[in-house]
Amino acid sequence: MKITKFKKFVPVVMGAAMALTFAQSVDVPASVEMQVPGISISRAEAAEVLKAWDFSKDIGGWNFVGGWSYSGESATSYAADFGGSLKVDVDYSYDKDQSWSEVKLSDWAVSNEAPIVVGSNGAGTISFDLYYDPAQITGDGMLKIKAYGSDVNGEEVINQIVDELGKGKDVPGSNYKKASVKIILDDVVTENIGHLEISLVSYLTGYKGAIYINNMQVK
Secondary structure (H helix, E strand, C coil), X not given: CEEXXXXXXXXXXCCCCCECCCCCCCCXXXXXCCEECCEECCCCCCCCCCXXXXXXXXXXXXXXXXXXXXXCCCEEEEECHHHCEEEEEEECHHHCCCCCEEEEEEECCCCCCCCECCXXXXXXXXXXXXXXXXXXXXXXXXXXXXEEXXXXXXXXXXXXXXXXXXXXXXXXXXXXXXXXXXXXXXXXXXXXXXXXXXXXXXXXXXXXXXXXXXXXXXX
């Protein structure tokens, strides 16, 4: 899995110095922490949870807010699956030849008037569990994740991608796999976050169906 920070929002995949994959051994810099099957990589981080969404009962204000090179329909809803989750219905079948087809998700409850307050230690981590159907990812196709955020003045403070999701972990009783993703931001965010997006990005997939997210936190 590679994590790349962009100075501006440019929806393309670029070379990066940071790389992380679901392999048996990886070379990971000190700025990244991931929890994946068979790999133990850790780094100290602030323990305070600044914002959490567990989606155990509802999805709050999370909605589909647009796309980039995305021609399909998308919708969000609550699902009881996996202990309660944000269900995202996607259709990348029209864009299966695209190297970057992006579905953007955001919580309308996070705003300039009601931001994520980062406190004196700032925000350095975004984490969540992602559940996906591996049968929808064939050939060279893969899913990527993008995190984007701005402060209450509209200035960009987060712009990073998770450039590769591997096989993940089998979920018993399901044909889905689980990837537990934790991204330690290159730069600690010291300004309150007035807007946050999590994007599901398709690279050469025709993924059509549901993707689930739960246990999301900003620390």
